[in-house]
Amino acid sequence: MAATSELSASLEDYLEAIYHLVKEKQAARVKDIAERLHVKAASVTGALRALSERELVNYTPYEIVTFTRSGEAAALDVVRRHSALKDFFVKILLVDEASADSAACAMEHSVTRPLLERFVHFTQFVEDCPRAGTKWVRGFSYYCDHDSKQDNCEKCMRTNLDEVIQKKANKGAQAMTEQQLGSLKPGQKAKIVRVALADAASRRLVEMGMTVGTMVEVIKVAPLGDPVEIKLRGYHLSVRKKEAEGIYVEQAML
Amino acid sequence: MAATSELSASLEDYLEAIYHLVKEKQAARVKDIAERLHVKAASVTGALRALSERELVNYTPYEIVTFTRSGEAAALDVVRRHSALKDFFVKILLVDEASADSAACAMEHSVTRPLLERFVHFTQFVEDCPRAGTKWVRGFSYYCDHDSKQDNCEKCMRTNLDEVIQKKANKGAQAMTEQQLGSLKPGQKAKIVRVALADAASRRLVEMGMTVGTMVEVIKVAPLGDPVEIKLRGYHLSVRKKEAEGIYVEQAML
DNA sequence: TTGACAAGTTAGGCGCGGCTAATTAACTTT
DNA sequence: AAAGTTAATTAGCCGCGCCTAACTTGTCAA
Ligand SMILES: [Mn+2]
Ligand SMILES: [Mn+2]
Ligand SMILES: [Mn+2]
Ligand SMILES: [Mn+2]
Numbered sequence: 186m187a188a189t190s191e192l193s194a195s196l197e198d199y200l201e202a203i204y205h206l207v208k209e210k211q212a213a214r215v216k217d218i219a220e221r222l223h224v225k226a227a228s229v230t231g232a233l234r235a236l237s238e239r240e241l242v243n244y245t246p247y248e249i250v251t252f253t254r255s256g257e258a259a260a261l262d263v264v265r266r267h268s269a270l271k272d273f274f275v276k277i278l279l280v281d282e283a284s285a286d287s288a289a290c291a292m293e294h295s296v297t298r299p300l301l302e303r304f305v306h307f308t309q310f311v312e313d314c315p316r317a318g319t320k321w322v323r324g325f326s327y328y329c330d331h332d333s334k335q336d337n338c339e340k341c342m343r344t345n346l347d348e349v350i351q352k353k354a355n356k357g358a359q360a361m362t363e364q365q366l367g368s369l370k371p372g373q374k375a376k377i378v379r380v381a382l383a384d385a386a387s388r389r390l391v392e393m394g395m396t397v398g399t400m401v402e403v404i405k406v407a408p409l410g411d412p413v414e415i416k417l418r419g420y421h422l423s424v425r426k427k428e429a430e431g432i433y434v435e436q437a438m439l
Numbered sequence: 440m441a442a443t444s445e446l447s448a449s450l451e452d453y454l455e456a457i458y459h460l461v462k463e464k465q466a467a468r469v470k471d472i473a474e475r476l477h478v479k480a481a482s483v484t485g486a487l488r489a490l491s492e493r494e495l496v497n498y499t500p501y502e503i504v505t506f507t508r509s510g511e512a513a514a515l516d517v518v519r520r521h522s523a524l525k526d527f528f529v530k531i532l533l534v535d536e537a538s539a540d541s542a543a544c545a546m547e548h549s550v551t552r553p554l555l556e557r558f559v560h561f562t563q564f565v566e567d568c569p570r571a572g573t574k575w576v577r578g579f580s581y582y583c584d585h586d587s588k589q590d591n592c593e594k595c596m597r598t599n600l601d602e603v604i605q606k607k608a609n610k611g612a613q614a615m616t617e618q619q620l621g622s623l624k625p626g627q628k629a630k631i632v633r634v635a636l637a638d639a640a641s642r643r644l645v646e647m648g649m650t651v652g653t654m655v656e657v658i659k660v661a662p663l664g665d666p667v668e669i670k671l672r673g674y675h676l677s678v679r680k681k682e683a684e685g686i687y688v689e690q691a692m693l
Numbered sequence: 694t695t696g697a698c699a700a701g702t703t704a705g706g707c708g709c710g711g712c713t714a715a716t717t718a719a720c721t722t723t
Numbered sequence: 724a725a726a727g728t729t730a731a732t733t734a735g736c737c738g739c740g741c742c743t744a745a746c747t748t749g750t751c752a753a
Binding site: 214215216226227229230246247 | 699700701702703704
């Protein structure tokens with residue numbers, strides 16, 4: 186019954202597809218999975234049987250498909266790998282969205298956990314470190330076209346450094362009071378200081394790394410504030426309004 | 440006859456293994472290929488048939504295996520992808536050699552050409568740009584352990600910048616005369632200014648990107664100067680002494 | 694109520710890439 | 724030269740993941 190064997194790349198893609206379909210529409214229909222993965226319906230049925238044998242989805246013929254506990258966790262894991270790699274490709278390597286997406290989906294299956302962590306950390310490093318910052322990486326574009334114009338690089342470096350010092354000087358003025366995650370606007374970063382949620386609701390979030398001390402960035406807020414899309418530890422995550430209200434943060438200075 | 444279909448990850452690994460065995464020992468024996476890939480001998484025979492059908496190796500039962508023209512090119516391509524990814528993992532993500540190696544071998548099959556180019560360029564960018572340089576990336580290590588100690592980052596940035604300016608001031612003093620590739624010592628970088636080789640000998644090198652204007656770095660030189668291991672365009676390459684004598688370079692300043 | 698039709702499943706087939714076991718070829722020894 | 728040893732090949736099997744074709748099931752409109 187258990188079955189903890191490694192998932193094949195193919196099955197991981199099925200999990201991923203189901204995850205996204207459940208999120209977009211309410212349920213994951215066989216036909217939609219098939220379309221998404223460019224595969225015939227019969228193949229989907231086979232995959233569902235395989236996932237069901239591994240107890241990752243609850244599946245009986247003709248009935249609706251749902252994730253099991255471990256199934257949802259496994260799906261989240263794939264989605265995270267995909268999104269972390271894509272982020273790296275887009276933000277650091279400056280690859281266009283579409284290419285980054287397909288590349289991420291191809292490589293997500295062979296990247297190990299420690300290596301992924303490195304990718305995530307590196308992306309964060311470049312974003313956070315004053316010498317770097319995503320702005321700096323744009324110099325990479327220039328570098329790609331011309332051959333290593335060092336003068337230009339150097340000038341850019343100085344400008345960047347000055348900006349950082351400027352910002353730092355102003356930081357004392359900023360408020361550092363606790364506020365709800367939902368009150369942040371897109372682009373703002375903050376650190377989690379308290380999580381007050383029902384057990385059931387918080388499980389998923391904790392699994393995604395929503396713990397005290399973690400830095401989060403709000404990516405976008407849907408029309409009525411539900412859901413809020415945030416990024417933490419390099420991964421994207423959708424948080425329902427209710428949940429966002431139970432998460433208290435403190436804004437970073439920089 | 441033709442058969443230009445995409446190579447499977449498995450067949451690419453066989454090509455890679457054969458390539459390295461031919462380079463290390465003179466020939467690639469079935470048993471050695473099997474050992475290297477953790478596979479049984481019977482599987483190797485099957486793979487050799489498949490490669491032979493695609494005209495990538497010359498193979499008749501019980502006889503020695505050699506690459507065809509296109510086979511060697513295909514093998515080189517895999518080896519390049521492997522080495523470029525590994526380089527990125529080691530130099531930028533600061534992963535240990537062994538992990539980098541296995542990760543590279545896992546991902547080399549799913550990375551597209553344009554994305555690989557990005558990896559290569561980015562690694563070069565970090566190495567060449569004065570604001571960065573491999574030395575800088577070591578700050579990443581520190582960043583991984585502590586959470587974004589920005590003060591430290593900033594200090595490091597200043598130091599680095601000063602060093603660059605220092606070096607730059609001295610550059611006028613350096614000689615810029617043409618010399619043979621073989622005369623460089625490990626660690627030195629130079630730009631190719633002239634290639635004087637027999638057609639047959641130069642084909643392989645040109646395929647690897649050994650063209651006028653390209654930057655090369657000498658990695659190591661074997662006891663008697665043969666072969667010379669160099670890196671160009673982010674890839675590693677072994678050059679025979681004879682060949683190295685026909686390649687003229689000019690040292691870079693920085 | 695009852696077709697008609699779309700969605701889903703089952704059955705069976707195929708290519709790939711491993712494997713084992715049995716066979717054959719190529720070398721070594723005696 | 725014959726026997727023994729190691730390397731390589733063949734034959735045949737299996738699991739995976741896709742496919743097509745034929746079938747069930749569910750739904751909705753006449
Ligand atoms: Mn994928
Ligand atoms: Mn994916
Ligand atoms: Mn490989
Ligand atoms: Mn490899």
